[in-house]
Amino acid sequence: MEKHSVESSQDSNLFEDSTTSLLEDLSPLPRRRPRASLFWKIAICAQSLALLACIGYILRLPLSVCKPTIWSPVEKLQSFELKTSTPYFYNRSPYVGKEAERIDKLWEDLYDGKYTSFRQAMLILEAGMISAISSDEASHLLNETRAAPKAPDLYLIQLQVFHDLHCLNLIRKWAYMDVYSDQAVWVDGKIDHNTKNAFHVDHCIDNLRQSIMCTNDITPRKFAPHANERQYYVYPEIYTTQMCGNFEAINEWSKERRVVEWMMGFDDEWQRTRYNIGMPDPED
Ligand SMILES: *[C@@H]1O[C@H](CO)[C@@H](O)[C@H](O)[C@H]1NC(C)=O
Numbered sequence: 382m383e384k385h386s387v388e389s390s391q392d393s394n395l396f397e398d399s400t401t402s403l404l405e406d407l408s409p410l411p412r413r414r415p416r417a418s419l420f421w422k423i424a425i426c427a428q429s430l431a432l433l434a435c436i437g438y439i440l441r442l443p444l445s446v447c448k449p450t451i452w453s454p455v456e457k458l459q460s461f462e463l464k465t466s467t468p469y470f471y472n473r474s475p476y477v478g479k480e481a482e483r484i485d486k487l488w489e490d491l492y493d494g495k496y497t498s499f500r501q502a503m504l505i506l507e508a509g510m511i512s513a514i515s516s517d518e519a520s521h522l523l524n525e526t527r528a529a530p531k532a533p534d535l536y537l538i539q540l541q542v543f544h545d546l547h548c549l550n551l552i553r554k555w556a557y558m559d560v561y562s563d564q565a566v567w568v569d570g571k572i573d574h575n576t577k578n579a580f581h582v583d584h585c586i587d588n589l590r591q592s593i594m595c596t597n598d599i600t601p602r603k604f605a606p607h608a609n610e611r612q613y614y615v616y617p618e619i620y621t622t623q624m625c626g627n628f629e630a631i632n633e634w635s636k637e638r639r640v641v642e643w644m645m646g647f648d649d650e651w652q653r654t655r656y657n658i659g660m661p662d663p664e665d
Contacts (some may be wrong), residue, residue, distance in 0.1 A: 451523045454518045466622075491546050512540065512637050598623065
């Protein structure tokens with residue numbers, strides 16, 4: 382009985398308390414301090430949450446640009462900025478055309494990719510630019526690579542951008558095979574698509590297909606009006622604005638780290654085997 386009365390007294394206290402607070406909320410009189418501070422705590426908390434959500438929303442923009450990447454020795458050099466491409470069409474880009482010597486030189490500035498074999502000085506191989514990295518740098522690679530056969534402390538890599546450029550350059554030469562007449566073998570007025578170079582071109586087309594689909598550039602391109610007296614057209618623009626990596630910085634690093642020669646003998650089975658399995662040179 383006594384216990385019950387205690388409980389009921391507690392109940393009535395609770396009831397009293399909540400009634401008071403309800404009245405207080407409606408009352409224009411100044412509130413009692415503890416209740417007021419609880420109100421402000423909740424208000425400040427709600428405000429901070431809103432602020433956090435707001436910062437999160439603002440940060441979403443740059444964060445969405447940061448994609449998960451595979452470690453690269455130049456990742457700290459990479460930065461991004463808006464770039465607008467040059468609208469070449471009937472006014473031909475300097476990177477294409479029939480003046481082979483001048484144009485080859487321009488492409489060579491984009492990636493210095495000419496290599497001579499150690500053993501066959503006559504063999505000039507055109508590949509993307511190849512870079513040397515230290516064994517410490519090599520230890521960070523997702524995909525283990527090989528040391529240069531003549532310099533076992535230098536590990537060989539090629540940045541994807543240079544392989545892609547090399548491929549585009551090869552396809553360019555194929556497109557201008559009237560100038561680069563060594564590109565194709567013609568049989569009865571038809572191109573033999575089963576030569577080594579033809580397979581190389583096919584490899585390059587497919588490398589670029591996969592590389593472009595991998596990059597998956599979702600930048601929207603704009604359309605623009607092109608009117609004449611009779612009609613009003615809306616065309617996609619031939620130039621575009623993209624968020625671009627700083628190619629120059631990567632190119633500079635790669636030229637400093639460029640491997641000038643390395644062991645690669647397509648004609649010599651022994652050399653090829655040694656290159657592929659990275660065995661030490663028996664002559665050293
Ligand atoms: C690179 O490493 C990943 C993860 O281990 C693997 O799935 C992939 O096949 C490797 N790629 C090459 C080119 O070796």
